[in-house]
Each structure stands twice: as structure tokens, then as C-alpha cells.
Amino acid sequence: MLTQIIQNEWRIAWRERQLSVLWLIIGGLLLFATFSGWENFQRIHHEREEAAQLMRQKWENQGDQNPHSSAHYGTYVYKPVSILHFLDPGIDKFAGVSLRLEGHVQHGLAFAAASEQSSLSRFGDLHTGLILQVLVPLLLIFVAFNSFQRERSSGALRLMFAQGIAPRSLLWGKIIAVWSMALALLLLVLLLSGVLALSQPQLSQGTDVWLRLLGMTSLYALYYFLISAMAVQLAAAIRQPALSLLSLLSIWVLSTVILPKVVAASAEQQKPLLGVMQFNEQMHEERDKGLNGHDPEDERSKRFERKILAKYGVDSLSKLPINYDGLLMQEDEYYGNAVWDKHFGLLNRDLRQQAQYVAWSSFINPFQALRNLSLSLANSDLYQHLHFQKAAEMYRRTLIRTLNEKMAYGGSKTGDWDWKVPEAWFSELRDFDYQAPAIARSLQQRSLELVAIAAWALLLILLLWMPWWKAERLL
Amino acid sequence: MIVAHNLSKSYGEHHALNNLNLNIAPGEIFCLLGQNGAGKTTTINCFLGFTVPSAGKAEINGIDVAEDPQGSKRHLAYLPEVVMLYPKLSGLENLDYFSRLAGFRYSKNQLQEFLLKAGLPGDSINRYVGTYSKGMRQKVGIAIATAKQAKALFLDEPTSGLDPKASNDFSLLLKTLAQEGVAILMATHDIFRAKDIATRVGIMREGQLVATHAATEFSATELEKIYLETV
Secondary structure (H helix, E strand, O other): OHHHHHHHHHHHHHHOHHHHHHHHHHHHHHHHHHHHHHHHHHHHHHHHHHHHHHHHHHHHOOOOEOHHHHHHHOEEEEOOOOHHHHOOOOOHHHHOOEEEEOOOOEOOOEOOHHHHOOHHHHHOOOOHHHHHHHHHHHHHHHHHHHHHHHHHHHOHHHHHHHOOOOHHHHHHHHHHHHHHHHHHHHHHHHHHHHHHHHOOHHHHOOHHHHHHHHHHHHHHHHHHHHHHHHHHHHHHHOOOHHHHHHHHHHHHHHHHHHHHHHHHHHHHHHOOOOOHHHHHHHHHHHHHHOHHHOOOHHHHHHHHHHHHHHHHOOOOHHHOOOOHHHHHHHHHHHHHHHHHHHHHHHHHHHHHHHHHHHHHHHHOOHHHHHHHHHHHHOOOOHHHHHHHHHHHHHHHHHHHHHHHHHHHHOOOOOOOOOOOEOHHHHHHOOOOOOOOOOHHHHHHHOHHHHHHHHHHHHHHHHHHOOOOOOHHHHO | OEEEEEEEEEEOOEEEEEEEEEEEOOOOEEEEEEOOOOOHHHHHHHHHOOOOOOEEEEEEOOEEOOOOHHHHHOOEEEEOOOOOOOOOOEHHHHHHHHHHHOOOOOOHHHHHHHHHHOOOOHHHOOOEHHHOOHHHHHHHHHHHHHHOOOOEEEEEOOOOOOOHHHHHHHHHHHHHHHHOOOEEEEEEOOHHHHHHHOOEEEEEEOOEEEEEEEHHHOOHHHHHHHHHHHO
């Protein structure tokens, strides 16, 4: 019986011109967005690859150089773009892509593409994720509403019940029919994405990309089940067509537009973040005056000098067998790192608390769970961004420490700023090689959203088993 | 076959159906007459399980509708006043779909036979139902009912809006079904049609079955007179 209902829903959806045109439009939009997203991904990927190679070339061709000058000369690292960026670009556009690495100072990520665009274009970039998250559910709502109202108003529903179909079977049939229509669109995206990913074997090697793609498909499939089950049950429960449609559309607007904005604003209120200027000022001040203002830089320097002189058993810097400047700079670096750890630790904590606050809202709004999980699976969310920032900082520390130690122990003496290291030595220093978190880590960070979306699915299935689904209430 | 024991339905203080007792045997056509709101449709809805009775029992082929709504539906077929069906499916596709919902799978030839037997012109069988007249849709409805091979048939104002020819064809069909042993309960305003096809006629007023007569007892004119006096 379920098969008959599903087949019939498909047949009618195909024959009703308005619906089939809507399906074709959404399908066309998905193809367009996926293709253009892929083009965009390739462009960004190549730009960043080229920029990273250029920076490395510059680093390796800097000539004979004093290590400290080289530390100030610094380099840039570029956030690699995840291959699934083309499905859900996430915060990449807003969070910056390049990071300048140099001694003494930690920079923030720069060159956010969105900062160069108008607020309008920042709001509504058309990408596959947006269509899958916003437009497809709207289409499912219309299909579910139309399916029930059509049969209710024509009297076909009475005839169906008289033929012996159980109300619950009818609901299941319609849910599966609406859901399967969404799955068809999803399959289209999955196949196209798979083909596109395979066209770049060097980027799609390993299981992680494929697991993520499979994870995304499963996630959207589950979400479409929620939407189908919710829409069909509401369309069945509310007999007045206008009220039924209004309720469905209100839920859509509330869940996709209003609630996410309200929750994000509320999260910012709960855990306000410092502005960039204020944040940098605080870091600068603590570096100068010491952590919590208790250990000024000049006192730290004097103490360190005494310690080194005592260690080498000499009474002046000029008698040291090593270059004290290198040691002092590294000592300052250690202090700067501690200051960074404190401030970025706090910022990180606040950002994660904000993210957790938003994640909890998934229990009242499954759309939030979908959005967060989709970003996470595409490796384009806040957690991945923070992960990159931390990896880049760790690389910077190793690089600067290596340069400072070369300065200190490489054969120069204190004050010998003209001392240089051959160019070949710089080429031997390891390049930055960022490894994005694996899917297990991404999902672990989104466990709340996973539980929430599973809970929603269970709830909607439970509702279907409630005793109130009787023919007399559906007619 | 179709039995009501003290069947009642109340909406607050309003008694839509009050202590209805009815027994329609196989092969019998029982026509319920009455004004709008007399309780005819409520009676049918109780048998179809679309309305839960406040008291009493509705039985089809010995099965209590309230206790086993799905089981009782295996033995009944229903034809509403307006059979809209699916306008974007052909008559044949509609019949096929509704038959499959009832658990019957027929070949294309068998489906065509049901439709032709119901009086649908052969050249319209594969046209979309959206292009059909009301009479043609009723014929698809009756084909759906006959294809179900039900022992009890419920009809709610089936001839309303039909032209005299279509109405007459419809009456002949019902008589054929009754001869095949189907018990038929038909709610109607059409006294003359009721007199023509019914075995018995019941007159309802304010939820009560106030009179039951064998259709052979009176002429159509006499029946009309009784009806007007009763309601």
C-alpha cells in the first residue's frame, strides 16, 4: 500500500505543471550552484596554492640573511580550502585566509573576501548548501501541503479511507513520497559532487573527503525526513488550508531566518567578544607590562641577563660565547607566547562557549543542527578555523625559535647584527603543512547537534504513532 | 449485512443521530430520505468509521466498525456525492490506484471492463478525469466500488446533479449490484429515484428514523406525500 501511495504522489507531482516546474527550477539551481561552487573552489584553491608557493619561494630566495632580520621579514601562510568548500563555503569568506608569521608579534587572519563586498552580497551568496538548507525544505513544505489539501478538498481522502487505507499508512506513504523527492535532488548533488571531486584526484585522495561527502548526504537526508514528517503531519492535522499553509510557512521562516539570528545575537550577549583593536591593545600592554601588569619588560630583561651571565660564569655580555640577543629575543618570544596563549585561550573559550550556546538551540530548532553539522562536515566552520589558527601559530613558534636559536648558537656574538646565515639554511626549514581535522574530530565537536537532530527524528516518528491519527480527524 | 443497533451521535446538546436501528440484508437497497441535517450522512459516516458514534453499534458483515475499522472496510465500498478523484490521472489510472489501495490488482483489460460496465464511454477511459463531467466521474466511482467486490455499498446523494439519462443508467447499475447480492444503503433527496430502485425506504427527521416502508407498498406520488407529511 505504501508503494502505491508513493508512486501516486510522484506521478501527480510530475503531472502537476506548477510542481514539476518548481522541481526543475530547484534542480537547475542546485546544478548551477554546485558547478559554480566548484569553479569558485578551484579558483580559490589555485590562488592560495600559488600564493603559498610564492611565499615559500621568497623565503627560500631571501639571500644570506641575519636570522633575526629573517624573523622580521617573516612569511605568510594560507588557509587551505577544503574540497567540500564548494558545497558549503562556511565562514571562510568572513574569517580571513592568510596569516602573516613573524617574530615578536602574532597577527590575526587577514583578507576576508566579504570585507571587500557590499553588505547585500555578504548576506546571500548562492551556494549548494544554501539551496539544500533553505529552498529544498520550502519546496517539500509546498508538496506536503498540496498533497494533503488536494485530497482533502476533492474528497479523494474519504474515498481512500473507505478503500481501507489506515490513516497512519497514509501519513507514512506521504512522508516517504515527499522525502524520496528530496532524496532524488540530493542524489543529483551527490553524484555531481562525486564526479567533480574525482576530477581532482590529488585533492580527493584518502577516505576523509568521501566520508565527509557521505556524511553530508546522510545529514541532509535525515533533515529532509524531519521536514517531510513535520510538514505532512501538520498539513494532516490542520484542516483549514489557509491556516495549514500559514503554519508551515511560519515554521519555515522562524527556523531558517528568525531563530538563528536571535540565537546568534543572544550568544553574543551572553559572551561578548572584545573588538580587534581592544584585543590587540590588551595583548600589547600585557607583553610590555607583564602578565597582569606584574612583570614589566625591562625588569624581565634584566633578570634574564643576570641568569645567563651566571649560567656562563661571566660578568658582561661581551664575554659570552654565544649571541645573547638571540637568547633574549627567544625569551621575549616565550613571554609573548604565554600572553598569546592567555588571550587567545580566553577568546577561544568565549568563541567555543558561544558555539555551544548556539549548538544547544538545535534542540528547539533542527535547522541550526543541520547548518552547524553541514559546515563542520565541509570543514569550513569556526572550529576548523580555530584549528588552522592554532596550527599556524605552532608553526610560527617553531620557526621563530629555530631562527632565534640560530642567532644565539650559530656562531655570532652579542651585538653582531651584521652576521648572516647562508641562504641554503633557510631552505632547509620545514614549510607549513596544515592538516585539517579528520571527520571523527569534526563530528565529536558537533555531538550536541548530532544528538539534537536524532532526537527530532525520534520525536517525529513517535508523533506518528500517537493514537490521534484517525480518519475522522483527518477529513 | 449492514446493521445499526441503537446508533447515536451527539454534538453537545445536538443529537445528529438518535437510536437508529437498521438491518439491510444482502441484495437489498435501502434508501434513506430526509431533509438536510436529518442524519443521513451521519449514518453513513458512522458505518464508514468517519464519525465515532456516541452510543450504539454499527456493524458490517458482523464486524463492529468501532472495534475493527480496517476489518469492516474490507467489506464495504463508498460513493460520495461528489467524486472528484485525481484530475491528473485518467479514469483507468484512478480505478487502478484505488483498487490497489483496497488490495486488488487488476489487469488493464479487467480495469477497462469495470469502467465499461459502469457505463463510462470507451474513448474516455484513458483521458484525464479532470476533463470528465460529473456523471462520468460518478461512473468511475461506481467502477471503484464494484472493483472492490464489496458486500456492502454506501452511497451519499449519488445522483445529485446527474442528468436524467446518467441517473437512469446509475439506477440500473445499482439494481444489477443488488441482484449480485450487495447490500446497499443510499442517502438521497430524490424520492422518485428512491421509489424506482429501493427495496425499502426509510425517512429520517432530526436524527431519527421515523418511518420505514417497503418501496412496493406505494406509488412514487404516495411516497412523496408520506415523505412530506413525515418531515
